[in-house]
Amino acid sequence: MKKTIYGLAAIILILAGLSGLEVWRHSSPWVRGGVAIPVFTVGDESFARGLAKGKKVAKYGPMFFGLYPGGPAFAMVEDAANYLRSENKDLSKWGVYLVAGDYLLDVDRTGPEHHLNKTLLVINQADIQ
Secondary structure, eight states, X not given: OHHHHHHHHHHHHHHHHHHHHHHHHTOSOBOOSSOSSEEEEEXXXXXXXXXHTTOXXXXXXXXXXXXXXXXXXXXXXXXXXXXXXXXXXXXXXXXXXXXXXXXXXXXXXXXXXXXXXSOEEEEEEEOOO
């Protein structure tokens, strides 16, 4: 019985450690200069609060060994706004944000939904109607 408990505790500690390493690996957002096509993503009101306080806000790329594909990515503000509407998000609590990346370089466009392929710094909130 003790061996089973110790084994489960070891597995939990290993998984917690690996998860912590994965978050740490992606905690420093990428900032790209010379952007040809800007990247927009979506975020809740915590993004706007963080930006208003002058904090660095990041939108994560792929994490947890592929279980999280990365934040949704869009080339146009209106596409991101339409995504929020299609997900029935309250636009008073959710917004569209410009991130410090290039759409052609920092977005995984292989599937029907496009995602950030790396963690990017959020620059500012875009105006949506």
